[in-house]
Amino acid sequence: MLVRLQSSPSPELRESVLASCRELGLEPVPVGDRPDLLEIRGPLRPDHRSLLEDLTGIAAILDRGDARELALRAPGGADTVVAVGQARFGGGALALIAGPCAVEDQDRLLEIARGVRRAGATCLRGGAFKPRTSPYSFQGLGPEGLELLARARLETGLAVVTEVLDPREIERVGAVCDAFQVGSRSMSNGTLLRELGHQSKPVLLKRGMAATAREFLLAAEYVLAGGNGDVVLCERGVRGFDTVTRNVLDLGTVAWLKRETHLPVIVDPSHAAGDGRLVRALSRAGVAAGADGLILEVHSRPEEARSDGAQAVSVAEFETIVSDVRALCALDGRQLSIAETVRSA
Numbered sequence: 051m052l053v054r055l056q057s058s059p060s061p062e063l064r065e066s067v068l069a070s071c072r073e074l075g076l077e078p079v080p081v082g083d084r085p086d087l088l089e090i091r092g093p094l095r096p097d098h099r100s101l102l103e104d105l106t107g108i109a110a111i112l113d114r115g116d117a118r119e120l121a122l123r124a125p126g127g128a129d130t131v132v133a134v135g136q137a138r139f140g141g142g143a144l145a146l147i148a149g150p151c152a153v154e155d156q157d158r159l160l161e162i163a164r165g166v167r168r169a170g171a172t173c174l175r176g177g178a179f180k181p182r183t184s185p186y187s188f189q190g191l192g193p194e195g196l197e198l199l200a201r202a203r204l205e206t207g208l209a210v211v212t213e214v215l216d217p218r219e220i221e222r223v224g225a226v227c228d229a230f231q232v233g234s235r236s237m238s239n240g241t242l243l244r245e246l247g248h249q250s251k252p253v254l255l256k257r258g259m260a261a262t263a264r265e266f267l268l269a270a271e272y273v274l275a276g277g278n279g280d281v282v283l284c285e286r287g288v289r290g291f292d293t294v295t296r297n298v299l300d301l302g303t304v305a306w307l308k309r310e311t312h313l314p315v316i317v318d319p320s321h322a323a324g325d326g327r328l329v330r331a332l333s334r335a336g337v338a339a340g341a342d343g344l345i346l347e348v349h350s351r352p353e354e355a356r357s358d359g360a361q362a363v364s365v366a367e368f369e370t371i372v373s374d375v376r377a378l379c380a381l382d383g384r385q386l387s388i389a390e391t392v393r394s395a
């Protein structure tokens with residue numbers, strides 16, 4: 051690893067950096083006659099980059115060498131494939147997660163779940179615990195919503211992806227879900243992420259609305275460092291200056307992530323667009339940019355939805371999106387996961 055020290059470091063500061071490197075089990079080696087550069091040798095671990103970045107006296111890591119965080123792809127390394135029920139994300143496999151923003155009632159949820167399954171989704175989304183911007187907005191049905199999701203899972207065979215907001219709810223949510231969703235507002239909740247690192251179910255991690263790509267990967271690192279290797283990253287749009295869309299869908303970062311990390315990356319066109327009429331275009335763009343799947347808000351009656359109705363698409367629109375995704379998969383030799391029950395129907 052190559053590091054740059056603060057400009058014109060005093061001999062004491064330089065000496066203290068050298069001593070700290072040695073304490074970390076590393077060998078700092080001078081670079082020619084440059085007092086501001088050091089080559090750090092040794093058996094580099096995933097935590098070394100962050101530990102060195104924190105040292106007073108080190109201004110920048112110029113080359114991280116083999117100090118590769120767990121989320122990063124080794125040169126030529128294969129994709130991690132994450133299984134959620136019958137869905138496969140990564141390694142050339144795509145899957146679709148679809149459903150309402152929030153779980154609302156039994157009949158509505160089942161109607162949507164059956165519709166999206168028939169169309170080609172393998173996972174059902176729907177929040178029982180909703181992270182709303184206003185504390186006065188509908189916060190979800192809570193435990194009752196989890197029961198409705200369990201019922202929908204039983205009736206349709208779809209895997210359930212639902213949000214967990216609080217580390218104290220992990221056990222309760224984990225008893226029902228097939229994958230934990232961590233929302234944009236929780237991406238920086240280290241306590242929640244650490245706890246999910248000790249779970250055996252996959253984590254769908256959404257990018258914080260103002261998080262850099264590196265911050266996003268470091269959030270995933272919290273889960274991976276705890277021993278849970280099944281993380282699916284989700285780009286859902288970042289804050290921009292314009293208001294015509296709810297967020298700016300950052301497809302450049304999707305393409306970048308596909309190179310930098312071995313983890314699967316999916317796209318949420320619904321929260322990016324904030325407008326159901328734009329969701330098809332963003333879905334196509336997400337898959338074309340290399341996403342390993344999509345998470346979409348689908349509602350049987352978007353005009354009656356209790357949250358995010360404006361960005362929901364109907365089941366019929368979802369069907370169109372599924373056929374678009376199939377066509378795009380065929381173009382680059384990738385495979386869309388289909389529920390067994392649908393395939394044999």
Ligand code: PEP
Nearest residue numbers: 177233234235256286321
């Ligand atoms: C959601 O997917 O239910 C949600 C609240 O999205 P985000 O966390 O991306 O805002």
Ligand code: MN
Nearest residue numbers: 151347357358
């Ligand atoms: Mn929503």
